[in-house]
Amino acid sequence: MNFISIFYGLFLLSVLGIYWSLAQQKLRLWTLLIASLVFYASLHLQYIPLLLALTFINFRLGLEIGKNTSPGKHSLDWRISNEEWQFVQTDWNRRRLKVLWLGIILNLLLLLAFKYITPFYKFVFHVQTNSPDNSFKLIAPLGISFFTFECIAYLIDVYRGAPATDQFLKFAAYKLFFAKLISGPITRYHNLANQFNTLQLPTTSRVAEALWLIARGAVKKGILADHLGVFVDLCFGNLQRAGSTDLWLATFAYGLQLYLDFNGYVDIARGSALLFGLVLPENFDFPYFSTSIAEFWRRWHMTLGDWLRNYVYFPLGGSRQGLTRTCWNLFIVMLIAGIWHGAALGYVVWGIFHGLALVVHRLTDVISDRFEKLEHFWQNPLGIFVAWLLTQLMVFTSWIWFRLPNLQDSFLVTRHLWGYPADAQFAQKVYVEALNMSQYQLAWVLAILGSLMAIVYSFNRMLKLEFNWPVKLVFVPLCFYAVWLLAPEGSLPYIYFDF
Numbered sequence: 384m385n386f387i388s389i390f391y392g393l394f395l396l397s398v399l400g401i402y403w404s405l406a407q408q409k410l411r412l413w414t415l416l417i418a419s420l421v422f423y424a425s426l427h428l429q430y431i432p433l434l435l436a437l438t439f440i441n442f443r444l445g446l447e448i449g450k451n452t453s454p455g456k457h458s459l460d461w462r463i464s465n466e467e468w469q470f471v472q473t474d475w476n477r478r479r480l481k482v483l484w485l486g487i488i489l490n491l492l493l494l495l496a497f498k499y500i501t502p503f504y505k506f507v508f509h510v511q512t513n514s515p516d517n518s519f520k521l522i523a524p525l526g527i528s529f530f531t532f533e534c535i536a537y538l539i540d541v542y543r544g545a546p547a548t549d550q551f552l553k554f555a556a557y558k559l560f561f562a563k564l565i566s567g568p569i570t571r572y573h574n575l576a577n578q579f580n581t582l583q584l585p586t587t588s589r590v591a592e593a594l595w596l597i598a599r600g601a602v603k604k605g606i607l608a609d610h611l612g613v614f615v616d617l618c619f620g621n622l623q624r625a626g627s628t629d630l631w632l633a634t635f636a637y638g639l640q641l642y643l644d645f646n647g648y649v650d651i652a653r654g655s656a657l658l659f660g661l662v663l664p665e666n667f668d669f670p671y672f673s674t675s676i677a678e679f680w681r682r683w684h685m686t687l688g689d690w691l692r693n694y695v696y697f698p699l700g701g702s703r704q705g706l707t708r709t710c711w712n713l714f715i716v717m718l719i720a721g722i723w724h725g726a727a728l729g730y731v732v733w734g735i736f737h738g739l740a741l742v743v744h745r746l747t748d749v750i751s752d753r754f755e756k757l758e759h760f761w762q763n764p765l766g767i768f769v770a771w772l773l774t775q776l777m778v779f780t781s782w783i784w785f786r787l788p789n790l791q792d793s794f795l796v797t798r799h800l801w802g803y804p805a806d807a808q809f810a811q812k813v814y815v816e817a818l819n820m821s822q823y824q825l826a827w828v829l830a831i832l833g834s835l836m837a838i839v840y841s842f843n844r845m846l847k848l849e850f851n852w853p854v855k856l857v858f859v860p861l862c863f864y865a866v867w868l869l870a871p872e873g874s875l876p877y878i879y880f881d882f
Contacts, residue, residue: 387601387866398415399659412552419560426565427524439551444489445541479542486538487539491531497524498528499726532690534558536569546573554572557575563652565880566652569686570686582661589657591852593655594654595852596654597654598654599862601862602865604643605874608639608640611639612640613871614633614813615786622799626803626805627799627801629813634783638779644879669844691716710742713745716738717735717738721735727789727790729789729790733784737781
């Protein structure tokens with residue numbers, strides 16, 4: 384069931400009608416859970432038992448970790464000494480830690496098995512891509528990365544002192560909520576559970592905001608991202624024929640496609656959740672206007688960045704143990720982010736690039752703090768522009784390894800970025816027959832799209848201006864009509880469904 388489809392619209396309306404006609408919270412949670420299972424069954428029916436089993440296992444592990452978090456003397460024999468009480472408490476915390484590690488390892492093993500068992504099998508048995516033995520392939524359940532990360536976050540939060548839920552229905556409704564199940568945003572249990580307890584029928588303004596989020600998400604994905612994707616697929620699918628200019632255009636087009644595709648999905652997810660009275664976290668904050676790689680990661684895939692910061696970076700020591708350790712921690716975190724995205728070596732290279740960029744940024748900050756003139760340079764308009772340009776050049780060129788995780792393909796692109804002529808037939812097939820525009824016109828389209836994003840950014844962040852809800856309601860049907868009219872035939876799958 385595609386988010387941008389009549390079927391999803393009918394599904395959403397049907398579930399909403401049932402959901403708000405019920406007064407009891409328990410019945411509403413059952414409605415959400417059943418609807419989520421139906422939604423997932425339309426995509427990956429065979430994995431529903433696995434997801435339900437994992438949900439129950441993590442629920443039980445959370446109860447074990449949260450049980451008697453801090454056993455006091457009142458729960459023991461009153462004659463126990465302080466020394467014996469401290470021993471009991473230490474022993475209990477050690478047991479809780481073992482259960483936590485059991486949960487983390489279980490979730491990680493599941494994720495690694497689905498993502499890496501196929502390439503591991505091919506590596507061990509030397510199976511070639513074109514070999515007849517290349518039939519072994521384990522298809523990962525959609526959303527398994529987001530699913531396991533949420534489970535790990537819940538177990539760690541409980542270990543740190545957050546209350547463990549004893550209501551399996553509420554936990555299952557949170558874990559399997561269809562709006563966020565496939566590609567996030569990564570949401571913490573206690574955030575959503577508190578909202579379950581205070582559900583209220585959405586106001587007119589909130590309904591308008593929800594519909595506006597869904598409509599603009601459909602435009603981002605159905606019109607902008609998918610049209611960019613047509614060119615990106617044609618160019619990166621014909622690497623030997625594409626010239627340097629074509630590859631640069633495809634690199635920038637893919638960066639925009641990835642952002643609009645994923646951001647469009649999150650907009651629809653957040654809009655859908657809002658209709659149920661639930662607020663999902665923001666996942667993007669105009670990342671392509673960041674002036675440093677650290678700022679980029681505070682504004683790109685924000686829930687993943689928050690997860691990595693809270694559950695990897697801080698436990699490693701964060702920035703509390705000196706500059707060298709901080710740089711290593713930053714590098715390790717981004718390496719993990721690369722591995723999380725997939726088994727191909729291109730994702731590892733992408734993670735290394737971002738890790739090194741964060742290290743360079745941290746070192747630059749330290750050096751700038753020691754030299755007043757250098758610090759002033761980064762704060763004046765020219766310095767800000769240079770910082771933005773360097774940051775975005777690094778981000779967009781690193782997307783090459785993200786789009787082409789096969790190192791042979793990605794290194795071929797980097798070798799052909801300068802002074803490589805295009806095949807004579809390439810321009811005819813791509814620009815004339817497929818796109819019906821010239822290379823020059825495509826460059827202008829990308830520039831105009833970037834300018835429109837800059838205008839929206841200026842109104843939203845600098846001028847603090849936004850449409851009021853009656854205007855948003857006017858634009859909603861126009862957006863849907865535009866998608867129906869202008870979206871390319873056969874919409875492309877969401878990019879982050881692969882992760």
